[in-house]
Amino acid sequence: MSGRGVLLVVSGPSGVGKSTLVRGVMERLPELSFSTSATARAAREGEVDGVDYHFLSPSRFDELLESGAFLEHATVYDRSYGTLRSVVDDALVEGRSLVLDIDVQGAAQVRQVLEEAVHVFIAPPSLRELERRLRGRGTDSEETIAIRMQQAAGQLAGLPTYDYVVINDDLTRARATFEAIVRAELARCARNGPLIDSILGEIASTA
Numbered sequence: 452m453s454g455r456g457v458l459l460v461v462s463g464p465s466g467v468g469k470s471t472l473v474r475g476v477m478e479r480l481p482e483l484s485f486s487t488s489a490t491a492r493a494a495r496e497g498e499v500d501g502v503d504y505h506f507l508s509p510s511r512f513d514e515l516l517e518s519g520a521f522l523e524h525a526t527v528y529d530r531s532y533g534t535l536r537s538v539v540d541d542a543l544v545e546g547r548s549l550v551l552d553i554d555v556q557g558a559a560q561v562r563q564v565l566e567e568a569v570h571v572f573i574a575p576p577s578l579r580e581l582e583r584r585l586r587g588r589g590t591d592s593e594e595t596i597a598i599r600m601q602q603a604a605g606q607l608a609g610l611p612t613y614d615y616v617v618i619n620d621d622l623t624r625a626r627a628t629f630e631a632i633v634r635a636e637l638a639r640c641a642r643n644g645p646l647i648d649s650i651l652g653e654i655a656s657t658a
Contacts, residue, residue: 454643456482456548457636458539458565460558463573464603466585468619472573473550475626480633486539486549489515491531505535523553523560536564548637555609562612569636571629572613576620578603 463469477483489505491512500506507515512531516524524533534551542549551561551568561568575581581603585596610616615632619625640647 456543523557570613
């Protein structure tokens with residue numbers, strides 16, 4: 452008996468291991484999936500509409516933006532991206548839970564329009580460890596690492612606004628913590644109206 456799903460807004464600095472952690476939990480919780488964003492850019496080769504993104508024309512994107520159809524939106528390299536509220540609402544009503552991987556600024560937008568969203572911040576054990584991980588990837592220049600560390604400080608400053616923090620010092624432990632958060636949120640009475648009504652109905656029928 453499916454109840455209402457949960458929207459998990461997940462943020463964290465680059466290099467913290469957010470994607471690895473979340474995908475590990477998704478393997479154990481099939482009802483959990485990534486939210487599919489909308490974009491005003493054209494589809495690239497191999498991309499599928501409704502799977503990779505909801506591809507919209509720039510004019511249609513602007514129309515939806517003006518009508519308040521987005522939970523959050525941003526412009527990156529002159530391309531517009533956003534999360535359609537209708538897509539999220541439909542999923543939650545159907546009992547499907549979504550992960551929305553966005554930064555602190557995007558999370559603040561969601562917080563203003565969807566109070567039920569659950570905000571989880573994935574944090575490193577320290578900035579020194581985060582820098583070590585970035586250097587360990589061997590893919591970034593010194594300039595890029597410096598920029599990412601500056602961005603990380605800005606993201607971490609927003610940590611007190613989140614509902615939960617998961618410290619990714621040990622991946623197994625962090626996955627367990629994140630999974631526990633999801634399971635606890637899914638068990639809230641407010642998300643399980645059909646089940647509760649069934650139980651109360653059974654009690655009433657035997658009284």
